[in-house]
Amino acid sequence: MADLAGPTARTYTQGEFDSMSTASDAVRADVTEDIAPAAPARPRTLAEKVWDDHLVVKGENGSPDLIYIDLHLVHEVTSPQAFDGLRAEGRQVRRPDLTIATEDHNTPTIGIDKPIADPTSRTQIETLRRNCAEFGVRLHSLGDVEQGIVHVVGPQLGLTMPGITVVCGDSHTSTHGAFGAMAFGIGTSEVEHVLATQTLPLKPFKTMAINVEGTLRPGVTAKDIILAVIAKIGTGGGQGYVLEYRGSAIRALSMEGRMTICNMSIEAGARAGMVAPDETTFAYLKGRPHAPEGADWDAAVEYWKTLGTDEGAQFDAEVFVDADALEPFVTWGTNPGQGVSLSDVVPEPQSFTDPNAQAAATRALEYMDLRAGTPLKDIHVDAVFMGSCTNSRIEDLRAFASIIKGKQKADGVRVMVVPGSARVRLEAEAEGIDKIVEAFGAEWRFAGCSMCLGMNPDQLAPGERCASTSNRNFEGRQGKGGRTHLVSPVVAAATAIRGTLSSPWDLDNDQAHDEQKAQA
């Protein structure tokens, strides 16, 4: 969080202490000029526009800007000490009407009517309930129809919208950037700061354009785009940047696909990821419970249409990805940048030029129990996890179900399907997806983070290997000693059917093969 440095950059001498308010007044005059209708002619990026429109106080002499926060999402893990801090100082939540909480990281996905067994999990959840009641914050608890992963709940309620700032004490807050919002994760002390002030002192970010041009082939999805981007720029490649995903392949994506991509921006080290709002965005939002209505909607859409990056605006960095050439992608290592096409083999550590990357690859292969040169498709899995804030929305479940429909999971593979929210679960059940999942031999669970990080009992056993639609393949992430391969929902489905890492292309080949045999 280097860029959340707090206003430490301002240096004051003792003599200046008394003249502080005068200095601030001068700053305020600057701000008013900046937002006056005669806007600066300099072409700006989407990120710059959203930033400028949230400037409360412009920092001077290298001190941070004070940025207004439109929407603050809260969950049980990073909020307890923030509320406790407010209590200790006798402070209130400044804007409960811009704050919403849900329970997700610790919640069980079976037997949700029973008390939570793990004492730490239970305490965190009970503490959130007490805090929300005390401070007047809206909370969607386990069992509530709007409960679910915080990054699924915001968009589904229509609270996430273009041109707003969103924060949450969770790194995958970048998800909300799919709407053209500026959304980033914060730490617990910043959570407290936002609760108390509805603002954050922030230093401006640099901008990076990720241009994805072309058309994805069937079976290739948003998840493959983002895994390919991270493999290309590395897990630190986005550090200090807000990424803007652009190009025809991004425009062609649904909101769910855009959320998948923005969600993993953090895995490239970026603070946030964004996509300019367009008709797809507006259509997704319209009619959602908290979306603007009537004249407000019209005014909003008019403004949202002005947000896209101006012709001629300068990015600090640019990356190009050819969508036509992309194949289903999979990670082989223990960070999200260690990925290759599924048709490839496990790489030789010596194939990396950077000695750190070599060492990381050697260590990763050891942890993952893989040998260089092994075709990815020969790798057997013990489990498949379909869920997490990256891929647990209704469209993800539909994609998964369309592949497994009428089939049986491979023997000995445990398959868990965890909808992102209680609402998604209901929607899926209305479409019969639960039946397809159960007939396939998989488990149909209640909503939450679940095996994405295994804070609840949904964990891998030591040594177990999992194809997972989540976002982090770190050592032990899904359970101590567990081994994670990050994949898209359709790759997860094909893998569940074949028992080895597979894509829908392999299923097509299998079918063609079977038909040939039958003919012969």
Add this chain to the structure above:
Amino acid sequence: MEKISTLTGVAVPLKRSNVDTDQIIPAVFLKRVTKTGFDDALFSAWRQDPEFVLNQEPYKSGKILIAGPDFGTGSSREHAVWALRDYGFTAVLSPRFGDIFRGNSGKQGLLTGTVSEQDVERLWAAIEANPGIEASVDLVARKATLADLTVDFDIDDYTRWRLLEGLDDIGLTMRDEAQITEFEARREPWRPKTLPVKI
């Protein structure tokens, strides 16, 4: 956060260098849901040892910690500051601090002053000649005094000002509250509201 000018209390010699945040507060205490009540967590591994300085009678009620170089290095852990504060420490003097720890301290009202290694040795010697002696840390003059020994300490102007004014991050931002309120007054009505609840 309370304003600080002069801090007085029992001085404790912590004759160790490279005291990282894991030693100040082991990871097992991070599961708690409060921001206070970490007094038992402070140096909890070392406190198992009856010989440890905080287990010695005159030092149990310590307020001013005099430590060896590189205090508070290691992983970023605000709990390290909370644990020191909850135990009763109001100031730490050391020849060098971990950067993040020092930043966190300033924000949480714990005074951290850098003193030369020779001065740390002199302070330790003075304390051991007279265990339980009180030290006085004068933030305005940037001087620490133990009986007739007075040493200078360093603290940057900005942190010193915040401590003198009793401003945590929130307090600092709230000095701009008029601007925040004004900004709120001109926010467009279409922007999201979580209340009243709509489903």
